[in-house]
Amino acid sequence: MKSALLALLCLLPVPLAAQTPIPAGTILPAQLGTGLNARKLHTDETVRARIMQNIPGTSVRRGAHVLGHVVSVTPDRIEIHFDAVTEHGRRIPITASLRALASMLEVDEAQIPEDAPSRGLPPEDWNTRQIGGEMVYRGGGPLARGMEAVGEPTPYGALGRLSAHPPCRAAVDGNDRPQALWLFSTDACGLYGYAGVDLEHAGRTAPSGTIRLSGAPNKLNIRSGSGLLLRVSGS
Numbered sequence: 548m549k550s551a552l553l554a555l556l557c558l559l560p561v562p563l564a565a566q567t568p569i570p571a572g573t574i575l576p577a578q579l580g581t582g583l584n585a586r587k588l589h590t591d592e593t594v595r596a597r598i599m600q601n602i603p604g605t606s607v608r609r610g611a612h613v614l615g616h617v618v619s620v621t622p623d624r625i626e627i628h629f630d631a632v633t634e635h636g637r638r639i640p641i642t643a644s645l646r647a648l649a650s651m652l653e654v655d656e657a658q659i660p661e662d663a664p665s666r667g668l669p670p671e672d673w674n675t676r677q678i679g680g681e682m683v684y685r686g687g688g689p690l691a692r693g694m695e696a697v698g699e700p701t702p703y704g705a706l707g708r709l710s711a712h713p714p715c716r717a718a719v720d721g722n723d724r725p726q727a728l729w730l731f732s733t734d735a736c737g738l739y740g741y742a743g744v745d746l747e748h749a750g751r752t753a754p755s756g757t758i759r760l761s762g763a764p765n766k767l768n769i770r771s772g773s774g775l776l777l778r779v780s781g782s
Contacts, residue, residue: 568605568606568607568639569602569605569607569632569639569641569779570604570605570720570722570779571719571720571722571779571780572718572719572720572721572722572778572779572780573602573604573605573722573726573778573779574602574646574709574726574727574728574776574777574778574779575598575602575607575613575632575641575643575727575775575776575777575778575779576598576599576600576704576727576728576729576730576731576774576775576776576777577596577597577598577599577613577729577774577775577777578596578597578599578654578772578773578774578775579594579595579596579769579770579771579772579773579774579775580595580596580597580612580771581593581594581595581596581771582768582769582770582771583625583627583760583767583768583769584767584768584769585620585621585622585623585624585625585762585764585765585766585767585768586622586765586768588617588620588625589617589620590617590618590619590620591616591617592616592617593614593615593616594614594615594616594617594627594629595612595613595614595615596612596613596615596629596775596777597610597611597612597613598610598611598612598613598632599703599704599729599730599774600701600703600704600727600728600729601701601703601727602727603706603724603725603726603727604724606634607632607634607639608634609703610634611632611633611634612632612633612634613629613631613632613633613641613643613777614629614630614631614632614633615627615628615629615630616628616630618757622764622765622767623761623762623763623764623765623767624747624759624760624761624767625759625760625761625767625769626748626757626758626759626760627757627758628642628750628756628757628758629641629642629643629756629758629777630642641779642750642755642756642779642780643750643756643777643778643779643780644749644750644751644755644756644758644777644778644780645746645749645750645758645775645776645777645778646715646735646736646749646776646777646778647678647679647715647731647735647736647737647738647739647774647775647776648737648738648739648741648746648760648769648773648774648775648776649678649730649731649735649738649739649740649773649774649775650739650740650741650770650773651740651770651771651772651773652740653678653739653740653774654678654730654772654773654774656676657675657676657677657678657730657774658675658730659675660673660674660675661673661674661675661676661682662674668686671685671686671702672685672686673685674688677690677705677728677730677731677732677735678730678731678732678735678739678774679731679732679733679734679735679736679739680692680732681697681698681732681733681734683700683705684700685700688700690705690706690707690728690733692732692733692734697710697733698725698728698733701727703729704727704728704729704730705728705729706725706726706727706728707725707726707728707733708723708724708725708726708733709726709733709734710733710734711734712734712735712736713736714736714749714751715734715735715736715737719778719780720780728776729774729776730774731774731776735776741769743762743763743766744760744761744762744767744769745760745761745762746758746759746760747759747760747761750780751780755780756780
């Protein structure tokens with residue numbers, strides 16, 4: 548009887564918690580909910596961000612949260628690590644690198660109509676410029692880089708296959724599916740609107756997932772409301 552029960556258990560599906568619900572290479576577009584001020588942060592403090600668009604190929608939806616923690620902080624350097632996505636009571640472990648970071652001003656400007664005719668239309672028909680320079684033509688148009696269509700608008704954002712922009716890569720781990728971009732271009736990479744801040748380590752290499760930002764002593768301040776493009780590298 549015991550051996551039959553054991554055999555039956557071996558045939559059961561692996562529990563969800565033991566699987567990898569978010570494939571490596573997946574982009575998580577998020578808005579920072581925790582200000583990262585080097586004068587006020589403390590080691591092990593929780594860092595929060597909100598997912599801003601449904602993530603294709605996963606169960607993660609707009610409104611889910613990304614949780615992380617402060618690895619270390621000095622007056623001129625902040626290290627953080629994102630650890631999990633949480634949604635409806637589920638906690639999905641992740642390791643993620645930083646592809647792009649945009650200031651709150653850049654985020655705001657990416658949501659303003661680019662041309663005068665758009666201002667008379669409802670928001671779902673606006674033409675807007677993504678962080679990185681590509682244009683979104685809503686109301687039936689594409690996400691475009693110049694005359695080239697590189698993706699499509701979606702509610703609350705855009706979808707497109709990532710373009711290489713060294714040191715950022717295009718597809719990784721064979722994941723070449725269209726990614727949720729929110730307000731970012733397909734080739735967005737690095738820092739936008741943060742003069743005087745350096746991305747010393749994006750988390751793509753060891754120590755994997757550790758994101759290190761540096762700036763002038765006691766002036767390093769990444770404000771809540773900033774935009775993030777995180778890339779999942781594993782669980």
